[in-house]
Amino acid sequence: MGENYFNGLPLRLQLEELSQCRFMDASEFNGVEALKGKKIVIVGCGAQGLHQGLNLRDSGLDVSYTLREAAISEKRQSWKNATENGFSVGTYETMLPGADLVINLTPDKQHTNVIEAVMPLMKKDACLSYSHGFNIVEEGMQIREDLTVIMVAPKSPGTEVREEYKRGFGVPTLIAVHRENDPRGEGFELAKAYAAGTGGHRAGVLDSSFVAEVKSDLMGEQTILCGVLQMGSILCYDKMIEQGVEAGYASKLIQYGWETITEALKHGGITNMMDRLSNPAKIKAFDLSEQLKEILAPLFNKHMDDIISGHFSKTMMEDWANDDVNLLKWRAETAETAFEKSTCTDAEIPEQEFFDKGILMIAMVKAGVELAYDTMVASGIIEESAYYESLHEVPLIANLIARKRLYEMNVVISDTAEYGCYLFAHQAVPMLEEFMKTIDTEAIGKGLETTDNSVDNVRLIQVNEAIRSTSVEEVGRILRSYMSAMKPIM
Amino acid sequence: MKIINANAHDLFVDRFEAGPGEAWCLVGTNRSGIDTFFKLLSGELPDVTAEYLELPENTGVVSFKRQQALFEEELRKDDTDYLDRIDPGTRAASFLNNPDDHGDLIKAFAMADSMDKGYRQLSTGQSRKLMLLAQITRGIESLVVQAPYEGLDRASCDELDKALAVCHQWGIQLFITVHNQGDIPNWCTHVGGIAQGRIAHAGPRTENLDQIEAILRTDAPDFKASVKELVQTGNPSGRVGTSREPGAELVRLQKGSAGYGGKPVFSGLDLSIRTHDHTLVTGPNGCGKSTLLQMIIGDHPACYQNDLRIFGIQRGTGESIWELKQHMGIVSPELHRSYHVPGTTLHCIISGLFDSIGLYQPYTPEDEKKAMEWLERTGLAHEAHTPFRRLSYADQRLVLIARALIKIPKLLILDEATQGLDEPNRQAVLDFLEQVAGEGLSTILYVSHRGDEFRSFFTSHIRM
Structure with missing residues (x-):
C-alpha cells in the first residue's frame, strides 16, 4: 500500500485540490x-x-x-x-x-x-x-x-x-x-x-479534483447520507415504541418516511421539505433541528477532520486487513436493532401523513444536510461539490431504506460508506440521549395535537427566512434548475 | 347494482341497473364520458352526486392507469443497481393470490408457462392477463375492465375472450369498456352505449346492439389533421431539413436476427425500406415485431450485432443514436410507458422536435406555435398546460401521435400507434397517414393487429 497522497502534498496544493x-x-x-x-x-x-x-x-x-x-x-x-x-x-x-x-x-x-x-x-x-x-x-x-x-x-x-x-x-x-x-x-x-x-x-x-471528490464523498456518505438515517431510524423507532405507538405503524412510518420526505427535498430543497408541514409543525421542526445541530456539530467536525487527516481511511484499511472484523460485527448488530426486526403494518399511510407525523425525521434531515454541507464548505470544499455530496444524494439512500431497511442498505452501499456510517451512528445515538428524553409523540408518531393552526407572524417570518437563506438552499436552487426537466431560455 | 340520477364531471347517468352475473359491454368514443363511467363503476370517483348509488361490490379493476402504476412500481423496485444483474421484475406468480389453487384458471388464460417470468419479461397481452388473474384470484364478485383487447392479436383476443367467458360462467359480474365495433364480444349478455355524457341504449345485447354500433360510426373524431392544411400553414417539415428523394435507402437489414437471453425471437430476416416504401408489419404477439422495430430505432442491442444500415449508415461505425433519431418519429407502447416524466402536454409535443422524453432544451416561439397547431388538430388546445400524465390514456396517445408527426420525419415508426383510440379517431389518424403517404411527406413503418388498419397505401407487407 502506498502513502496517503493528500498528506504528501504541500499545503498550497492541498488547498488548491480541495477547493477545485x-x-x-x-x-x-x-x-x-x-x-x-x-x-x-x-x-x-x-x-x-x-x-x-x-x-x-x-x-x-x-x-x-x-x-x-x-x-x-x-x-x-x-x-x-x-x-x-x-x-x-x-x-x-x-x-x-x-x-x-x-x-x-x-x-x-x-x-x-x-x-x-x-x-x-x-x-x-x-x-x-x-x-x-x-x-x-x-x-x-x-x-x-x-x-x-x-x-x-x-x-x-x-x-x-x-x-x-x-x-x-x-x-x-x-x-x-x-x-x-x-x-x-x-x-x-x-x-x-x-x-x-x-x-x-x-x-x-x-x-x-480527485482530492475534492474523495474528501467530500466520504464526508457525505458517512454523515448525512447513511449515518444520520441509520441513527434517526433507530432513535425514532425506539421512541415511538416507548411512547406506545403501534409497532407496525412505527415501522412503516420510518421505513417509507425517509423516502417520502426526501422526495420533497429532492424537488425543492430543505425549503420545500419544510413547506410540506403546517406552520406550527414547521416551527417545531425548525426548533428541533436547531437543537440537533448544536448537539451534533462536534461529531460532524470530527468526521470531517478524520477524513481530511487520513485517520478515517487508515483505521478503516486496518480493518480491511483484519478480515473486516469491525465491519462485520457492526453489520450483525444492525440486524439486531428493534427497527430492523419490526414488521410494517399493511395499512396505508397517506403521503402527507409522513410529514405531519414525522416532524423529528424532517428535523434530522434538515440538521444533517446543513451540518454536512456547512462542515464541508468550512473545510475548503466548494459549495457545488458539497451540495452534490450531501443534499443531492439523500433521496438515494432513503430509497434504499424504503426497499431494504438498514441491514440491506448497509450491505449494498460501498464498504467504505458502511464503515463510516457505523462510526457515525455509534457516536450520535448516545450524544442524543438527553435530547431524546424531551421528545414525545408530537414530534414523532402522532404529530401536533393542536387543531389550532395559528402562529405568531413575526416568528413564522423569522423561521421561513432562516430556512430559505442558507447557502445550501441558494446553491441548490441553481443546481436543481440544471437538473430539472427544463429551463426555458427565451 | 343500481344508479339513479348520478352526476360527475362530463357524465350524467339518469338510470343504470345491472343484475348479478350479467356480462356488460359498455361502448363509447374516447371523450363520450365513458372513462368517467368506468371510474364510477370502479369506485374511483370520489366526487359523484347521486339520488341513488349502489355500485358493484367486491370489485376487481383492470385499467390503463393501474397498468401504468404497476409498471412504475416495478421500476421503483428494480434491484439491478444493487444486485449487479438485470432484474426482470417481480415474479408473475407472486401477483396472484394462492396461484397453486388456481391451476385451471391459469391454464384457461394460457398463462401456465409464464408464471415464473419476471414482470418485465411479459408481453403486452400477458401482462394484461396477469392483471386480470391477480384480480380474479382474490375472489371478487365483479370485474371492471377498461379496453381489454387493446394491443392483443387475434389469437390473444380469443384467449382473453375465453378467459372472460369463464369468469362469466363462474357468476362474476362483468363490465368491460370498448371503443371499437369489432371489440364487442360474443359472451356479453348486455350492452350499454355512452354518448355525449349520457347513457344511451342500455339493456340486453340483442335489442340494443345496432344502435350502439351506430354511435361508433357516427361520432366525430377529435383528431382533425389534413396534409393540405399543413402545407398551407407553411413548411410542413419540422426542425430537420431532409431531402426525401424517392428510392433513397432508409433501412436495410440482411439475415437479421434478435432475441432475449440467448433465445432467438426471429432470424434470417431480410428487410429493405426505401423512401415511399410504406411498410406494414403483422404477426402474432411475441413474434418479434416490436423487437424488430426497437432494433431499427436503436433501442435493442441487436442493432449492433446485425448487418443493419439506417439511412445509409452501417450501425456500430461511430454514429450516435441521436443522429439517427432526428429523422424518426416514433409511437410505441414502450414510448408511452416510458413517458412518465413531469411536463405539460404542450412540452410533450415540443419534445418530439428534440427526440427526448421530457424537455431539456430551449425551444423557439416557432416551435411552440407549431406544437399549438398540433394540439388544435388533436382537439386538446385547452389542455396545453395540463400535465401530460393527467390526460386520459386515449388523449395521451393522440398527443404522442402529434409528437411523432410534429417534425414530419423521414421515417415514421408506428407500433400499435392507435392503441386506446376509439373507432372515429383511429380512422381519422389512418386517413391522415394515407395523405402523408400520398404526398410523400414521410415513409411509414406500421405495426398493427387490426385488420381494418391494413390500408391500401402500404406498398409492402411483412408477415412475421
Whole structure:
C-alpha cells in the first residue's frame, strides 16, 4: 500500500485540490470528439459498468469489456450482462493491450488488486479512468508515468444513468484529472468527451479534483447520507415504541418516511421539505433541528477532520486487513436493532401523513444536510461539490431504506460508506440521549395535537427566512434548475 | 347494482341497473364520458352526486392507469443497481393470490408457462392477463375492465375472450369498456352505449346492439389533421431539413436476427425500406415485431450485432443514436410507458422536435406555435398546460401521435400507434397517414393487429 497522497502534498496544493470545483458551461463540451475511433475497454460489468457502456456505445464510441478469467470461464453475471447486450468480452491479457481508454468500474475495495493487474498490461500513453478516487488519494496508488489518469463520476446509480440518457438527458457528473498523471495535457479533453458520451454534459458537470471528490464523498456518505438515517431510524423507532405507538405503524412510518420526505427535498430543497408541514409543525421542526445541530456539530467536525487527516481511511484499511472484523460485527448488530426486526403494518399511510407525523425525521434531515454541507464548505470544499455530496444524494439512500431497511442498505452501499456510517451512528445515538428524553409523540408518531393552526407572524417570518437563506438552499436552487426537466431560455 | 340520477364531471347517468352475473359491454368514443363511467363503476370517483348509488361490490379493476402504476412500481423496485444483474421484475406468480389453487384458471388464460417470468419479461397481452388473474384470484364478485383487447392479436383476443367467458360462467359480474365495433364480444349478455355524457341504449345485447354500433360510426373524431392544411400553414417539415428523394435507402437489414437471453425471437430476416416504401408489419404477439422495430430505432442491442444500415449508415461505425433519431418519429407502447416524466402536454409535443422524453432544451416561439397547431388538430388546445400524465390514456396517445408527426420525419415508426383510440379517431389518424403517404411527406413503418388498419397505401407487407 502506498502513502496517503493528500498528506504528501504541500499545503498550497492541498488547498488548491480541495477547493477545485467549477460548474461547467454546456459550451465547453465538444461532444465525444476526443474519443472518436479510440478503443474503450471497461473493467467490470455490474450495473454501473454496463449502463455507462450502453450510453457510450449509443454515442458512437467503440466499447468492449474485460473481466477476470474466472468470471468469463464460469459465465458469471458480469459476463452475461456484457454478452447479452452484444458487447465483446475478453480477459485482461487480450483486451487491455489494445485499449486507448481503460475505465475501471469495479467496486472500490478491489481497486488496488485490479489496478495492479491492469496497469502492466496497458499500452504506452493510454488513459486510465476511475469513478471514485479513494484508491489514488487515500491508498496512494502510484500510476505509471506515461498513463493519463482521469475520473468521471456520474452522481446516480447505473440504471438512472441509462434511463436519463435514453430520455435524451443525463445525470450530474463530476470529472477530474489526477495532477500527477497528465503527461500530455489531454486528460481534461478525454474526461469531457467521456462525460458527454454518458449524457452527463446535459445535466451539469463539475470540473473538480480527485482530492475534492474523495474528501467530500466520504464526508457525505458517512454523515448525512447513511449515518444520520441509520441513527434517526433507530432513535425514532425506539421512541415511538416507548411512547406506545403501534409497532407496525412505527415501522412503516420510518421505513417509507425517509423516502417520502426526501422526495420533497429532492424537488425543492430543505425549503420545500419544510413547506410540506403546517406552520406550527414547521416551527417545531425548525426548533428541533436547531437543537440537533448544536448537539451534533462536534461529531460532524470530527468526521470531517478524520477524513481530511487520513485517520478515517487508515483505521478503516486496518480493518480491511483484519478480515473486516469491525465491519462485520457492526453489520450483525444492525440486524439486531428493534427497527430492523419490526414488521410494517399493511395499512396505508397517506403521503402527507409522513410529514405531519414525522416532524423529528424532517428535523434530522434538515440538521444533517446543513451540518454536512456547512462542515464541508468550512473545510475548503466548494459549495457545488458539497451540495452534490450531501443534499443531492439523500433521496438515494432513503430509497434504499424504503426497499431494504438498514441491514440491506448497509450491505449494498460501498464498504467504505458502511464503515463510516457505523462510526457515525455509534457516536450520535448516545450524544442524543438527553435530547431524546424531551421528545414525545408530537414530534414523532402522532404529530401536533393542536387543531389550532395559528402562529405568531413575526416568528413564522423569522423561521421561513432562516430556512430559505442558507447557502445550501441558494446553491441548490441553481443546481436543481440544471437538473430539472427544463429551463426555458427565451 | 343500481344508479339513479348520478352526476360527475362530463357524465350524467339518469338510470343504470345491472343484475348479478350479467356480462356488460359498455361502448363509447374516447371523450363520450365513458372513462368517467368506468371510474364510477370502479369506485374511483370520489366526487359523484347521486339520488341513488349502489355500485358493484367486491370489485376487481383492470385499467390503463393501474397498468401504468404497476409498471412504475416495478421500476421503483428494480434491484439491478444493487444486485449487479438485470432484474426482470417481480415474479408473475407472486401477483396472484394462492396461484397453486388456481391451476385451471391459469391454464384457461394460457398463462401456465409464464408464471415464473419476471414482470418485465411479459408481453403486452400477458401482462394484461396477469392483471386480470391477480384480480380474479382474490375472489371478487365483479370485474371492471377498461379496453381489454387493446394491443392483443387475434389469437390473444380469443384467449382473453375465453378467459372472460369463464369468469362469466363462474357468476362474476362483468363490465368491460370498448371503443371499437369489432371489440364487442360474443359472451356479453348486455350492452350499454355512452354518448355525449349520457347513457344511451342500455339493456340486453340483442335489442340494443345496432344502435350502439351506430354511435361508433357516427361520432366525430377529435383528431382533425389534413396534409393540405399543413402545407398551407407553411413548411410542413419540422426542425430537420431532409431531402426525401424517392428510392433513397432508409433501412436495410440482411439475415437479421434478435432475441432475449440467448433465445432467438426471429432470424434470417431480410428487410429493405426505401423512401415511399410504406411498410406494414403483422404477426402474432411475441413474434418479434416490436423487437424488430426497437432494433431499427436503436433501442435493442441487436442493432449492433446485425448487418443493419439506417439511412445509409452501417450501425456500430461511430454514429450516435441521436443522429439517427432526428429523422424518426416514433409511437410505441414502450414510448408511452416510458413517458412518465413531469411536463405539460404542450412540452410533450415540443419534445418530439428534440427526440427526448421530457424537455431539456430551449425551444423557439416557432416551435411552440407549431406544437399549438398540433394540439388544435388533436382537439386538446385547452389542455396545453395540463400535465401530460393527467390526460386520459386515449388523449395521451393522440398527443404522442402529434409528437411523432410534429417534425414530419423521414421515417415514421408506428407500433400499435392507435392503441386506446376509439373507432372515429383511429380512422381519422389512418386517413391522415394515407395523405402523408400520398404526398410523400414521410415513409411509414406500421405495426398493427387490426385488420381494418391494413390500408391500401402500404406498398409492402411483412408477415412475421
